[in-house]
Amino acid sequence: MLNLQSTSVKAVEFLNTSNINADGISSPFEKLSKLSDLKLDGQRNHGLVLIPRNFFKGLHSLKSLYLTNNNIAFLAPEAFDDLINLKFLTLDNCCVGVAQLQPGVFKNLRNVTKLIVENMGIQNFSKVVFGNLTKLRILQLNRNVMQSISVDVLESLPQLQYLDIRSVPLSCTCKNSLLQNYTVNNRKVQVIYLYTMSCQENKTRKFHNFNTNVCYIDLGVYLFFSTAAVLFLFTVSPLLYVKLYWKIKYSCYVFCSWFSDHWTRLREKEEKCKYDAFISYNFSDEQWVMNQLLPNLEGNGSSLKLCLHHRDFELGRNIVDNIVTAVYSSRKTICVVSKNFLRSEWCSLEIQLASYRLFDEHRDVLLLVFLEPIAERQLSPYHRMRKVMLKKTYLQWPGSNCINPSQAQELFWNQLRRAIRAGSRQETEQNDTDKDLALASKETGNYEKLIR
Known part of the structure; x- marks a missing residue:
């Protein structure tokens, strides 16, 4: 078995292993300072279950990291801190249910250009997780469980060119109206299979053309008139109450009684x-x-x-x-x-x-x-x-x-x-x-x- 702690492996640049033990105390790769390509796909026997904070310590030269087909239940927020030169990261098919990525988990991955996080059970697409990926060009998010995606987060990725959100249950509601506009009109970012994406609520409707007119109503106008009406009522109501209370009360009753079939029939039988x-x-x-x-x-x-x-x-x-x-x-x-x-x-x-x-x-x-x-x-x-x-x-x-x-x-x-x-x-x-x-x-x- 290869002893990764030996000084004789310092020159190793490519490593594909299937039996790594993450004990959470020391990094098994600490001596591999020149390693550039690391594949940890499908670790035996049940996959890589947890990635502690020191797991990738010392891999300052790493360019590509493959972690597909693992059952990652815990991913420490400092797990990737030493991978400052990483350009490619895939966590494809590491889903063990709904996942909540820790804030700052990708904070030092500013050189990553391609990120694959397919089928990870991601529920929230937030800036505290993805916001530091300033050189990211390709982002694959398909088969996750987000119902909405924040356009603010996408716009914080200035180099983004390719976005894959297939099989994501996006709702065709106002909270995704900005996303629809972004995916249809943003010429810089290509959203693959956009015109085949369906609404979560109704599979016969397409995400790219669901009606968003109601989402752009100027609420300020409605708030102004609503506030004005309320102020008017609060001002006038006391005056009407003092001056016209009984007349209004009985007039309302007489008016309503004319439209009440039940009471009309009773009056006819008087x-x-x-x-x-x-x-x-x-x-x-x-x-x-x-x-x-x-x-x-x-x-x-x-x-x-x-x-x-x-x-x-x-x-x-x-x-x-x-x-x-x-x-x-x-x-x-x-x-x-x-x-x-x-x-x-x-x-x-x-x-x-x-x-x-x-x-x-x-x-x-x-x-x-x-x-x-x-x-x-x-x-x-x-x-x-x-x-x-x-x-x-x-x-x-x-x-x-x-x-x-x-x-x-x-x-x-x-x-x-x-x-x-x-x-x-x-x-x-x-x-x-x-x-x-x-x-x-x-x-x-x-x-x-x-x-x-």
């Missing part, structure tokens, strides 16, 4: 409403609803029919759809207002839907029943506005501290029943209108005296 009133209440007030409101409005042979959450909502249906159907399937919506009611988001939605219907149909379909005294400051602007608008259909439940609770409550139920029936073409005849209004006015006066 004259055939399934319920006389939909009861909107918070679960904390359910005892009052079940013990007071339900017996007095539906009991004692009354013809009124109420819609209640737990009893009449369709099981398995979206809660919002159930609420919308209940509001539009009832001639009136009665809101049982308490402090708990005001804190409930679902109750807020129900009262707003009833108000939308009021503005859309120009008919008063909303009745407010206050279970307890609530100060004006505790009401939101929305509820204060509704309280002012609905003076005729705003009722206060008489508590036990009034002068005559039983009589006051009887008047309360008469008023509520009359308000539910008001406006119904099925139950109110035109010739009874004056008599009903007179009686309502009289009862209202008595009721207000009783609850004071």
